[in-house]
Amino acid sequence: MNAGLAVFDRPPLSRDVIVGFVGNGTRKLVEGSLRASGLAPTEEAIDRAYAVFRGHYDAHLLDQTRAYPGVDSLLAALAANGVVLSVLTNKLQRPSERILAGLGLAGRFRAVLGGDDETARKPNPAGLLRLVAEAGILPAEALLVGDSDVDVATARAAGVPVCGVTWGFQSPERIRGAGATWLVERPEEILVACVRPA
Numbered sequence: 426m427n428a429g430l431a432v433f434d435r436p437p438l439s440r441d442v443i444v445g446f447v448g449n450g451t452r453k454l455v456e457g458s459l460r461a462s463g464l465a466p467t468e469e470a471i472d473r474a475y476a477v478f479r480g481h482y483d484a485h486l487l488d489q490t491r492a493y494p495g496v497d498s499l500l501a502a503l504a505a506n507g508v509v510l511s512v513l514t515n516k517l518q519r520p521s522e523r524i525l526a527g528l529g530l531a532g533r534f535r536a537v538l539g540g541d542d543e544t545a546r547k548p549n550p551a552g553l554l555r556l557v558a559e560a561g562i563l564p565a566e567a568l569l570v571g572d573s574d575v576d577v578a579t580a581r582a583a584g585v586p587v588c589g590v591t592w593g594f595q596s597p598e599r600i601r602g603a604g605a606t607w608l609v610e611r612p613e614e615i616l617v618a619c620v621r622p623a
Contacts, residue, residue, distance in 0.1 A: 428481035429474035435462040448575040450515040495612035515540035550583035574603035
């Protein structure tokens with residue numbers, strides 16, 4: 426995001442400040458960052474910073490991105506147990522697909538739904554409900570696993586149970602306060618929640 430601010434000769438923001446704007450889509454990230462840097466988030470300023478940010482992000486999206494420890498084996502175990510996996514993200518579709526492919530995880534998911542479509546953007550439940558319907562299950566039979574209060578709000582609006590994780594970008598207290606059905610500390614705990622003995 427700091428690359429987008431540099432075009433306005435603004436000093437870089439700290440990681441903690443920027444992370445505070447993550448979760449509601451890229452344009453909201455840009456808007457919040459402009460405001461935090463002391464600039465008015467006009468449409469023109471947002472468009473300009475957004476274009477620079479997108480170019481920088483697209484060129485560097487896998488530079489420091491890694492799957493959290495234990496996630497790949499969790500996904501493999503879930504798939505082996507017949508769990509249908511999808512991704513719902515406010516990131517744009519194409520970068521999301523590139524990240525999953527670059528991490529070797531793309532084949533684990535039946536569907537990826539990015540934030541390009543405003544009607545599917547969290548916390549609007551429409552995208553989650555679409556993925557649930559495409560999986561052929563009821564909302565109460567699904568589980569949204571997320572690391573933000575936006576994920577919790579999305580699941581609750583859709584009538585889908587939600588499992589918050591403690592290793593994401595928001596604090597466990599914030600996720601718990603948003604009303605997560607439960608909170609887990611390790612990926613293997615998700616497997617226990619999803620795969621019940623026959």
